Amino acid sequence: MAQNIYDNPEFFAGYSQLSRQVHGLDGAPEWPAIRAMLPVLSGKRVVDLGCGFGWASRWMREQGAARVLGFDLSENMVRRAIADTRDTAVEYRIADLETLELPRASFDLAYSALAFHYIRDFNRLARMVHAALVPGGDFVFTIEHPVFMAAAHPHWIADEDGRRTWPVNGYSIEGERWTDWFAKGVVKYHRTIGTTLNTLIGAGFDIAHVEEFAPSPEQIEQAPALAEELERPMMLLVSARRKPATGEAVA
Protein backbone atom coordinates (compact mmCIF):
# COMPACT_ATOMS: atom_id res chain seq x y z
CA MET A 1 0.00 0.00 0.00
CA ALA A 2 1.19 3.53 -0.76
CA GLN A 3 2.16 5.78 2.13
CA ASN A 4 -0.88 7.87 3.09
CA ILE A 5 0.89 11.06 4.14
CA TYR A 6 -2.17 13.13 3.27
CA ASP A 7 -4.04 11.83 6.30
CA ASN A 8 -1.17 12.76 8.60
CA PRO A 9 -2.72 15.78 10.47
CA GLU A 10 0.51 17.82 10.38
CA PHE A 11 0.95 17.22 6.65
CA PHE A 12 -2.69 17.86 5.84
CA ALA A 13 -2.75 21.15 7.77
CA GLY A 14 0.27 22.46 5.86
CA TYR A 15 -0.74 21.05 2.51
CA SER A 16 -4.23 22.56 2.72
CA GLN A 17 -2.65 26.03 2.86
CA LEU A 18 -0.85 25.65 -0.51
CA SER A 19 -2.01 28.18 -3.08
CA ARG A 20 -3.21 25.37 -5.34
CA GLN A 21 -5.41 23.98 -2.57
CA VAL A 22 -6.79 27.35 -1.43
CA HIS A 23 -7.27 28.82 -4.91
CA GLY A 24 -7.78 25.62 -6.86
CA LEU A 25 -6.59 25.23 -10.44
CA ASP A 26 -5.77 28.92 -10.84
CA GLY A 27 -3.37 28.61 -7.89
CA ALA A 28 -1.27 26.12 -9.87
CA PRO A 29 1.09 27.88 -12.30
CA GLU A 30 1.29 24.80 -14.54
CA TRP A 31 -2.49 24.69 -15.02
CA PRO A 32 -2.53 26.67 -18.33
CA ALA A 33 0.03 24.22 -19.74
CA ILE A 34 -2.05 21.24 -18.60
CA ARG A 35 -5.24 22.74 -20.06
CA ALA A 36 -3.50 23.11 -23.41
CA MET A 37 -2.70 19.38 -23.35
CA LEU A 38 -6.22 18.18 -22.52
CA PRO A 39 -8.53 16.93 -25.26
CA VAL A 40 -12.01 18.37 -25.84
CA LEU A 41 -13.92 17.24 -22.76
CA SER A 42 -17.50 17.39 -23.99
CA GLY A 43 -19.23 14.04 -23.51
CA LYS A 44 -16.09 12.35 -22.21
CA ARG A 45 -15.92 9.78 -19.42
CA VAL A 46 -13.01 10.83 -17.22
CA VAL A 47 -11.08 9.19 -14.40
CA ASP A 48 -9.06 11.51 -12.13
CA LEU A 49 -6.30 9.55 -10.38
CA GLY A 50 -5.30 11.32 -7.18
CA CYS A 51 -8.22 13.76 -7.31
CA GLY A 52 -7.43 15.54 -4.02
CA PHE A 53 -10.09 18.13 -3.22
CA GLY A 54 -11.70 17.54 -6.63
CA TRP A 55 -10.80 20.86 -8.26
CA ALA A 56 -9.92 19.30 -11.63
CA SER A 57 -12.77 16.77 -11.51
CA ARG A 58 -15.35 19.56 -11.09
CA TRP A 59 -13.69 21.71 -13.76
CA MET A 60 -13.79 18.87 -16.28
CA ARG A 61 -17.47 18.32 -15.60
CA GLU A 62 -18.07 22.06 -16.12
CA GLN A 63 -16.29 21.71 -19.48
CA GLY A 64 -18.88 19.17 -20.52
CA ALA A 65 -17.45 15.83 -19.40
CA ALA A 66 -20.29 13.29 -19.22
CA ARG A 67 -18.99 11.73 -16.02
CA VAL A 68 -15.95 12.15 -13.80
CA LEU A 69 -14.77 9.55 -11.33
CA GLY A 70 -12.11 10.73 -8.89
CA PHE A 71 -9.92 8.48 -6.72
CA ASP A 72 -7.71 9.44 -3.84
CA LEU A 73 -5.95 7.55 -1.07
CA SER A 74 -6.74 10.24 1.47
CA GLU A 75 -10.03 10.15 3.37
CA ASN A 76 -9.52 13.81 4.26
CA MET A 77 -9.24 14.76 0.60
CA VAL A 78 -12.15 12.62 -0.60
CA ARG A 79 -14.46 13.84 2.20
CA ARG A 80 -13.81 17.43 1.31
CA ALA A 81 -14.14 16.72 -2.45
CA ILE A 82 -17.57 15.19 -1.81
CA ALA A 83 -18.60 18.11 0.42
CA ASP A 84 -17.52 20.65 -2.23
CA THR A 85 -19.29 18.99 -5.17
CA ARG A 86 -22.97 19.39 -6.12
CA ASP A 87 -23.18 17.28 -9.24
CA THR A 88 -24.14 13.63 -9.34
CA ALA A 89 -22.06 13.12 -12.50
CA VAL A 90 -18.90 13.70 -10.42
CA GLU A 91 -18.13 10.91 -8.00
CA TYR A 92 -15.24 10.36 -5.60
CA ARG A 93 -13.88 7.21 -4.05
CA ILE A 94 -11.09 6.33 -1.67
CA ALA A 95 -8.56 4.08 -3.41
CA ASP A 96 -4.86 3.22 -3.45
CA LEU A 97 -3.46 3.76 -6.97
CA GLU A 98 -0.92 0.98 -6.27
CA THR A 99 -3.74 -1.59 -6.36
CA LEU A 100 -6.70 0.18 -8.02
CA GLU A 101 -8.39 -1.77 -10.80
CA LEU A 102 -10.81 -0.10 -13.25
CA PRO A 103 -13.30 -1.68 -15.62
CA ARG A 104 -11.91 -2.26 -19.13
CA ALA A 105 -12.40 0.29 -21.93
CA SER A 106 -14.61 2.48 -19.74
CA PHE A 107 -12.95 5.90 -19.95
CA ASP A 108 -12.05 8.39 -22.70
CA LEU A 109 -9.56 10.29 -20.56
CA ALA A 110 -7.39 9.38 -17.61
CA TYR A 111 -6.03 12.42 -15.80
CA SER A 112 -3.66 12.75 -12.89
CA ALA A 113 -1.93 15.71 -11.26
CA LEU A 114 1.18 15.29 -9.10
CA ALA A 115 0.28 11.83 -7.81
CA PHE A 116 2.37 9.24 -9.68
CA HIS A 117 5.69 10.16 -8.05
CA TYR A 118 4.16 8.63 -4.90
CA ILE A 119 3.57 5.33 -6.75
CA ARG A 120 6.12 2.56 -6.54
CA ASP A 121 4.87 0.46 -9.47
CA PHE A 122 4.27 2.81 -12.39
CA ASN A 123 4.40 -0.06 -14.87
CA ARG A 124 1.37 -1.76 -13.29
CA LEU A 125 -0.47 1.55 -13.19
CA ALA A 126 0.27 2.39 -16.84
CA ARG A 127 -1.00 -1.02 -18.00
CA MET A 128 -4.11 -0.75 -15.85
CA VAL A 129 -4.86 2.73 -17.25
CA HIS A 130 -4.28 1.47 -20.78
CA ALA A 131 -6.83 -1.29 -20.28
CA ALA A 132 -9.33 1.14 -18.71
CA LEU A 133 -9.19 3.53 -21.66
CA VAL A 134 -10.97 3.08 -24.95
CA PRO A 135 -8.69 2.80 -28.00
CA GLY A 136 -7.63 6.33 -28.93
CA GLY A 137 -8.27 7.48 -25.34
CA ASP A 138 -6.04 10.09 -23.74
CA PHE A 139 -3.78 9.84 -20.71
CA VAL A 140 -2.64 13.24 -19.43
CA PHE A 141 -0.65 13.51 -16.21
CA THR A 142 1.87 15.55 -14.29
CA ILE A 143 4.57 14.40 -11.89
CA GLU A 144 7.42 16.03 -10.06
CA HIS A 145 10.26 16.26 -12.57
CA PRO A 146 12.97 13.65 -11.92
CA VAL A 147 15.60 16.41 -11.98
CA PHE A 148 13.68 18.08 -9.15
CA MET A 149 13.53 14.96 -7.01
CA ALA A 150 16.70 13.01 -7.77
CA ALA A 151 19.22 14.57 -5.38
CA ALA A 152 19.90 13.48 -1.82
CA HIS A 153 19.54 17.13 -0.73
CA PRO A 154 17.08 18.77 -3.12
CA HIS A 155 17.28 22.47 -2.29
CA TRP A 156 18.52 25.63 -4.00
CA ILE A 157 22.24 26.29 -3.98
CA ALA A 158 24.28 29.12 -5.55
CA ASP A 159 26.81 28.78 -8.37
CA GLU A 160 30.08 30.78 -8.44
CA ASP A 161 28.18 33.83 -9.72
CA GLY A 162 25.56 33.56 -6.97
CA ARG A 163 22.94 32.33 -9.45
CA ARG A 164 20.18 30.07 -8.17
CA THR A 165 21.19 26.54 -9.09
CA TRP A 166 19.53 23.19 -8.57
CA PRO A 167 21.68 20.20 -7.55
CA VAL A 168 21.40 16.84 -9.29
CA ASN A 169 22.87 13.59 -8.06
CA GLY A 170 21.74 9.98 -8.12
CA TYR A 171 19.76 10.70 -11.30
CA SER A 172 20.22 7.17 -12.68
CA ILE A 173 19.57 5.50 -9.34
CA GLU A 174 15.81 4.96 -9.32
CA GLY A 175 13.66 4.24 -6.31
CA GLU A 176 12.74 5.77 -2.98
CA ARG A 177 13.45 9.37 -2.09
CA TRP A 178 12.67 10.47 1.46
CA THR A 179 11.94 14.12 2.05
CA ASP A 180 10.52 16.36 4.73
CA TRP A 181 7.61 18.33 3.26
CA PHE A 182 5.03 19.53 5.77
CA ALA A 183 5.84 16.32 7.65
CA LYS A 184 8.95 14.22 8.20
CA GLY A 185 9.57 11.16 6.06
CA VAL A 186 7.46 11.67 2.94
CA VAL A 187 8.40 8.90 0.50
CA LYS A 188 8.47 9.45 -3.25
CA TYR A 189 9.70 7.24 -6.10
CA HIS A 190 12.29 8.60 -8.49
CA ARG A 191 12.24 7.39 -12.09
CA THR A 192 14.17 8.85 -15.02
CA ILE A 193 12.26 10.54 -17.84
CA GLY A 194 13.38 7.65 -20.03
CA THR A 195 11.80 5.10 -17.70
CA THR A 196 8.52 7.02 -17.48
CA LEU A 197 8.22 7.37 -21.26
CA ASN A 198 9.41 3.83 -22.07
CA THR A 199 6.95 2.42 -19.54
CA LEU A 200 4.11 4.23 -21.33
CA ILE A 201 5.33 3.07 -24.75
CA GLY A 202 5.68 -0.49 -23.48
CA ALA A 203 2.15 -0.39 -22.07
CA GLY A 204 0.79 0.50 -25.53
CA PHE A 205 0.68 4.29 -25.52
CA ASP A 206 1.87 6.75 -28.15
CA ILE A 207 3.63 9.75 -26.66
CA ALA A 208 1.73 12.85 -27.82
CA HIS A 209 3.40 15.69 -25.89
CA VAL A 210 6.06 16.10 -23.21
CA GLU A 211 6.46 19.36 -21.35
CA GLU A 212 8.80 20.47 -18.61
CA PHE A 213 6.81 23.24 -16.99
CA ALA A 214 8.28 26.73 -17.21
CA PRO A 215 6.42 29.91 -16.28
CA SER A 216 5.52 32.32 -19.09
CA PRO A 217 6.81 35.93 -19.10
CA GLU A 218 3.27 37.04 -18.16
CA GLN A 219 3.17 34.67 -15.20
CA ILE A 220 6.55 35.95 -14.00
CA GLU A 221 5.39 39.55 -14.32
CA GLN A 222 2.39 38.76 -12.11
CA ALA A 223 4.33 36.61 -9.65
CA PRO A 224 8.07 37.43 -9.84
CA ALA A 225 9.01 34.58 -7.47
CA LEU A 226 8.10 32.18 -10.29
CA ALA A 227 11.20 33.28 -12.24
CA GLU A 228 13.27 30.71 -10.35
CA GLU A 229 11.34 27.97 -12.13
CA LEU A 230 13.22 28.92 -15.32
CA GLU A 231 16.39 27.61 -13.68
CA ARG A 232 15.24 24.06 -12.96
CA PRO A 233 12.56 21.76 -14.38
CA MET A 234 10.15 21.21 -11.48
CA MET A 235 7.30 19.33 -13.13
CA LEU A 236 6.96 16.92 -16.01
CA LEU A 237 3.70 17.04 -18.00
CA VAL A 238 2.95 14.12 -20.31
CA SER A 239 0.18 13.45 -22.79
CA ALA A 240 -0.11 9.96 -24.26
CA ARG A 241 -2.68 8.21 -26.39
CA ARG A 242 -3.84 4.62 -26.04
CA LYS A 243 -3.02 2.79 -29.24
CA PRO A 244 -5.64 0.40 -30.55
CA ALA A 245 -4.69 -3.22 -29.95
CA THR A 246 -4.27 -5.25 -33.15
CA GLY A 247 -7.63 -5.49 -34.83
CA GLU A 248 -9.24 -2.87 -32.57
CA ALA A 249 -10.89 0.17 -34.12
CA VAL A 250 -10.20 3.63 -32.73
CA ALA A 251 -13.29 5.05 -31.03
Next chain:
Amino acid sequence: MAQNIYDNPEFFAGYSQLSRQVHGLDGAPEWPAIRAMLPVLSGKRVVDLGCGFGWASRWMREQGAARVLGFDLSENMVRRAIADTRDTAVEYRIADLETLELPRASFDLAYSALAFHYIRDFNRLARMVHAALVPGGDFVFTIEHPVFMAAAHPHWIADEDGRRTWPVNGYSIEGERWTDWFAKGVVKYHRTIGTTLNTLIGAGFDIAHVEEFAPSPEQIEQAPALAEELERPMMLLVSARRKPATGEAVA
Protein backbone atom coordinates in the same frame (compact mmCIF):
# COMPACT_ATOMS: atom_id res chain seq x y z
CA MET B 1 26.34 27.84 -41.15
CA ALA B 2 27.19 25.79 -38.09
CA GLN B 3 30.43 26.55 -36.25
CA ASN B 4 33.14 24.22 -37.58
CA ILE B 5 35.13 23.74 -34.41
CA TYR B 6 36.36 20.34 -35.59
CA ASP B 7 38.68 21.95 -38.13
CA ASN B 8 40.22 24.18 -35.48
CA PRO B 9 43.72 22.56 -35.14
CA GLU B 10 43.79 22.91 -31.35
CA PHE B 11 40.33 21.34 -30.99
CA PHE B 12 41.03 18.58 -33.49
CA ALA B 13 44.32 17.60 -31.81
CA GLY B 14 42.59 17.24 -28.43
CA TYR B 15 39.44 15.67 -29.78
CA SER B 16 41.35 13.02 -31.74
CA GLN B 17 42.82 11.72 -28.47
CA LEU B 18 39.41 10.93 -26.92
CA SER B 19 38.94 7.26 -26.16
CA ARG B 20 35.99 7.08 -28.55
CA GLN B 21 38.15 8.44 -31.39
CA VAL B 22 41.19 6.26 -30.65
CA HIS B 23 39.27 3.06 -29.87
CA GLY B 24 36.15 3.70 -31.97
CA LEU B 25 32.74 2.48 -30.90
CA ASP B 26 34.11 0.34 -28.06
CA GLY B 27 35.64 3.48 -26.57
CA ALA B 28 32.17 4.99 -26.13
CA PRO B 29 30.43 3.68 -22.98
CA GLU B 30 26.98 4.44 -24.42
CA TRP B 31 27.59 2.27 -27.49
CA PRO B 32 25.95 -0.92 -26.09
CA ALA B 33 22.81 1.15 -25.31
CA ILE B 34 22.79 2.61 -28.82
CA ARG B 35 23.27 -0.84 -30.39
CA ALA B 36 20.26 -2.11 -28.48
CA MET B 37 18.15 0.69 -30.00
CA LEU B 38 19.22 0.12 -33.63
CA PRO B 39 16.99 -1.88 -35.98
CA VAL B 40 18.24 -4.93 -37.90
CA LEU B 41 20.68 -3.41 -40.40
CA SER B 42 20.75 -6.07 -43.08
CA GLY B 43 19.91 -4.57 -46.47
CA LYS B 44 19.21 -1.12 -45.03
CA ARG B 45 20.09 2.21 -46.63
CA VAL B 46 21.60 4.32 -43.85
CA VAL B 47 22.50 7.98 -43.50
CA ASP B 48 24.99 8.88 -40.73
CA LEU B 49 24.61 12.55 -39.78
CA GLY B 50 27.85 13.81 -38.25
CA CYS B 51 29.82 10.69 -39.16
CA GLY B 52 33.20 11.87 -37.80
CA PHE B 53 35.91 9.33 -38.51
CA GLY B 54 33.29 6.90 -39.85
CA TRP B 55 33.43 4.33 -37.05
CA ALA B 56 29.64 3.80 -36.95
CA SER B 57 29.24 3.99 -40.74
CA ARG B 58 31.73 1.16 -41.23
CA TRP B 59 30.21 -0.89 -38.40
CA MET B 60 26.72 -0.61 -39.89
CA ARG B 61 28.02 -1.76 -43.26
CA GLU B 62 29.70 -4.75 -41.54
CA GLN B 63 26.30 -5.57 -40.00
CA GLY B 64 24.87 -5.89 -43.48
CA ALA B 65 23.65 -2.39 -44.37
CA ALA B 66 23.29 -2.15 -48.15
CA ARG B 67 24.70 1.36 -48.29
CA VAL B 68 25.88 3.94 -45.77
CA LEU B 69 26.21 7.62 -46.55
CA GLY B 70 28.06 9.68 -43.94
CA PHE B 71 28.04 13.47 -43.67
CA ASP B 72 30.25 15.68 -41.57
CA LEU B 73 31.03 19.38 -41.49
CA SER B 74 34.69 18.75 -40.81
CA GLU B 75 37.09 18.23 -43.70
CA ASN B 76 39.57 16.70 -41.24
CA MET B 77 37.03 14.11 -40.15
CA VAL B 78 35.75 13.26 -43.62
CA ARG B 79 39.29 12.92 -45.05
CA ARG B 80 40.24 10.47 -42.35
CA ALA B 81 36.93 8.59 -42.68
CA ILE B 82 37.60 8.14 -46.39
CA ALA B 83 41.20 7.07 -45.75
CA ASP B 84 40.08 4.48 -43.18
CA THR B 85 37.33 2.90 -45.30
CA ARG B 86 37.79 0.20 -47.96
CA ASP B 87 34.22 -0.37 -49.08
CA THR B 88 32.54 1.37 -51.96
CA ALA B 89 29.14 0.93 -50.28
CA VAL B 90 30.24 3.40 -47.59
CA GLU B 91 30.54 6.96 -48.80
CA TYR B 92 31.39 10.20 -46.98
CA ARG B 93 30.67 13.79 -47.85
CA ILE B 94 31.35 17.17 -46.30
CA ALA B 95 28.07 18.88 -45.40
CA ASP B 96 26.55 21.29 -42.91
CA LEU B 97 23.60 19.65 -41.13
CA GLU B 98 22.02 23.12 -40.76
CA THR B 99 21.41 23.22 -44.51
CA LEU B 100 21.80 19.62 -45.75
CA GLU B 101 19.01 18.36 -48.01
CA LEU B 102 18.57 14.66 -48.77
CA PRO B 103 16.52 12.98 -51.49
CA ARG B 104 12.99 12.03 -50.39
CA ALA B 105 12.17 8.55 -49.06
CA SER B 106 15.70 7.30 -49.76
CA PHE B 107 16.83 5.87 -46.41
CA ASP B 108 15.65 3.17 -44.01
CA LEU B 109 17.65 4.50 -41.06
CA ALA B 110 18.97 7.91 -40.10
CA TYR B 111 21.63 7.73 -37.40
CA SER B 112 23.50 10.44 -35.56
CA ALA B 113 25.86 10.42 -32.58
CA LEU B 114 26.50 13.54 -30.50
CA ALA B 115 26.02 16.00 -33.36
CA PHE B 116 22.60 17.64 -33.00
CA HIS B 117 23.46 19.72 -29.93
CA TYR B 118 25.65 21.73 -32.33
CA ILE B 119 22.61 22.41 -34.55
CA ARG B 120 20.63 25.61 -34.11
CA ASP B 121 17.53 24.57 -36.09
CA PHE B 122 16.54 21.09 -34.96
CA ASN B 123 13.01 21.54 -36.29
CA ARG B 124 14.27 21.96 -39.87
CA LEU B 125 16.57 18.98 -39.45
CA ALA B 126 13.84 16.72 -38.04
CA ARG B 127 11.49 17.53 -40.93
CA MET B 128 14.24 17.01 -43.48
CA VAL B 129 15.13 13.62 -41.94
CA HIS B 130 11.44 12.66 -41.88
CA ALA B 131 11.15 13.38 -45.61
CA ALA B 132 14.36 11.47 -46.35
CA LEU B 133 13.17 8.30 -44.59
CA VAL B 134 10.79 5.76 -46.02
CA PRO B 135 7.51 5.34 -44.07
CA GLY B 136 8.31 3.14 -41.06
CA GLY B 137 11.98 4.16 -41.25
CA ASP B 138 13.99 4.61 -38.05
CA PHE B 139 15.68 7.67 -36.65
CA VAL B 140 18.16 6.87 -33.86
CA PHE B 141 20.34 9.60 -32.39
CA THR B 142 22.25 10.72 -29.33
CA ILE B 143 22.83 14.23 -28.03
CA GLU B 144 24.37 15.74 -24.94
CA HIS B 145 21.65 15.62 -22.29
CA PRO B 146 20.07 19.04 -21.66
CA VAL B 147 20.71 18.61 -17.92
CA PHE B 148 24.40 18.20 -18.77
CA MET B 149 24.58 21.34 -20.89
CA ALA B 150 22.05 23.76 -19.36
CA ALA B 151 24.08 25.46 -16.63
CA ALA B 152 26.23 28.56 -17.03
CA HIS B 153 29.08 26.70 -15.30
CA PRO B 154 28.67 23.01 -16.14
CA HIS B 155 31.18 21.26 -13.89
CA TRP B 156 31.08 18.93 -10.90
CA ILE B 157 30.41 20.44 -7.50
CA ALA B 158 30.03 18.79 -4.06
CA ASP B 159 26.86 18.66 -1.97
CA GLU B 160 26.92 19.04 1.82
CA ASP B 161 27.97 15.39 2.18
CA GLY B 162 30.79 15.81 -0.36
CA ARG B 163 28.89 13.81 -2.97
CA ARG B 164 29.53 14.56 -6.64
CA THR B 165 26.69 16.77 -7.77
CA TRP B 166 25.84 18.34 -11.09
CA PRO B 167 24.54 21.92 -11.18
CA VAL B 168 21.48 22.88 -13.19
CA ASN B 169 20.39 26.41 -14.00
CA GLY B 170 18.80 28.07 -17.02
CA TYR B 171 17.14 24.76 -17.91
CA SER B 172 14.08 26.40 -19.48
CA ILE B 173 16.11 29.06 -21.27
CA GLU B 174 16.91 27.48 -24.61
CA GLY B 175 19.57 28.57 -27.05
CA GLU B 176 23.31 29.06 -27.21
CA ARG B 177 25.69 27.68 -24.62
CA TRP B 178 29.35 28.64 -24.94
CA THR B 179 31.91 26.29 -23.47
CA ASP B 180 35.64 25.72 -23.57
CA TRP B 181 36.26 22.11 -24.64
CA PHE B 182 39.68 21.49 -26.27
CA ALA B 183 39.30 25.04 -27.65
CA LYS B 184 37.79 28.26 -26.41
CA GLY B 185 34.29 29.27 -27.49
CA VAL B 186 32.65 26.04 -28.61
CA VAL B 187 28.97 26.86 -29.23
CA LYS B 188 26.19 24.37 -28.53
CA TYR B 189 22.39 24.77 -28.54
CA HIS B 190 20.43 23.85 -25.44
CA ARG B 191 16.91 22.48 -25.86
CA THR B 192 14.75 20.87 -23.19
CA ILE B 193 13.87 17.18 -23.50
CA GLY B 194 10.29 18.32 -24.08
CA THR B 195 11.31 20.46 -27.04
CA THR B 196 13.40 17.68 -28.60
CA LEU B 197 10.59 15.11 -28.30
CA ASN B 198 7.78 17.49 -29.32
CA THR B 199 9.80 18.58 -32.36
CA LEU B 200 10.07 14.94 -33.45
CA ILE B 201 6.36 14.29 -32.83
CA GLY B 202 5.46 17.48 -34.71
CA ALA B 203 7.63 16.40 -37.65
CA GLY B 204 5.69 13.14 -37.94
CA PHE B 205 7.68 10.69 -35.82
CA ASP B 206 6.47 8.23 -33.20
CA ILE B 207 8.74 8.12 -30.16
CA ALA B 208 9.94 4.51 -29.80
CA HIS B 209 12.49 4.70 -26.97
CA VAL B 210 14.13 7.37 -24.82
CA GLU B 211 17.21 6.60 -22.79
CA GLU B 212 19.33 8.69 -20.48
CA PHE B 213 22.64 6.85 -20.61
CA ALA B 214 23.82 5.27 -17.39
CA PRO B 215 26.76 2.86 -17.14
CA SER B 216 25.98 -0.75 -16.23
CA PRO B 217 27.47 -2.38 -13.09
CA GLU B 218 29.79 -4.38 -15.40
CA GLN B 219 31.01 -1.19 -17.10
CA ILE B 220 31.68 0.44 -13.73
CA GLU B 221 33.58 -2.63 -12.56
CA GLN B 222 35.83 -2.41 -15.63
CA ALA B 223 36.16 1.40 -15.51
CA PRO B 224 35.37 2.70 -11.99
CA ALA B 225 35.57 6.36 -13.11
CA LEU B 226 32.30 5.77 -14.99
CA ALA B 227 30.42 5.54 -11.67
CA GLU B 228 30.06 9.33 -11.64
CA GLU B 229 27.73 9.03 -14.63
CA LEU B 230 25.12 7.54 -12.28
CA GLU B 231 24.88 10.97 -10.62
CA ARG B 232 23.93 13.02 -13.70
CA PRO B 233 22.37 12.27 -17.07
CA MET B 234 25.10 13.04 -19.59
CA MET B 235 23.61 11.81 -22.85
CA LEU B 236 20.12 11.49 -24.27
CA LEU B 237 19.49 8.58 -26.66
CA VAL B 238 16.34 8.69 -28.76
CA SER B 239 14.76 6.23 -31.15
CA ALA B 240 11.84 7.45 -33.29
CA ARG B 241 9.93 5.97 -36.19
CA ARG B 242 8.70 7.85 -39.25
CA LYS B 243 4.94 7.56 -39.37
CA PRO B 244 3.38 6.97 -42.75
CA ALA B 245 1.74 10.08 -44.14
CA THR B 246 -2.03 9.71 -44.73
CA GLY B 247 -2.54 7.15 -47.45
CA GLU B 248 1.09 6.00 -47.42
CA ALA B 249 1.87 2.34 -46.86
CA VAL B 250 4.58 1.30 -44.42
CA ALA B 251 7.56 -0.18 -46.26
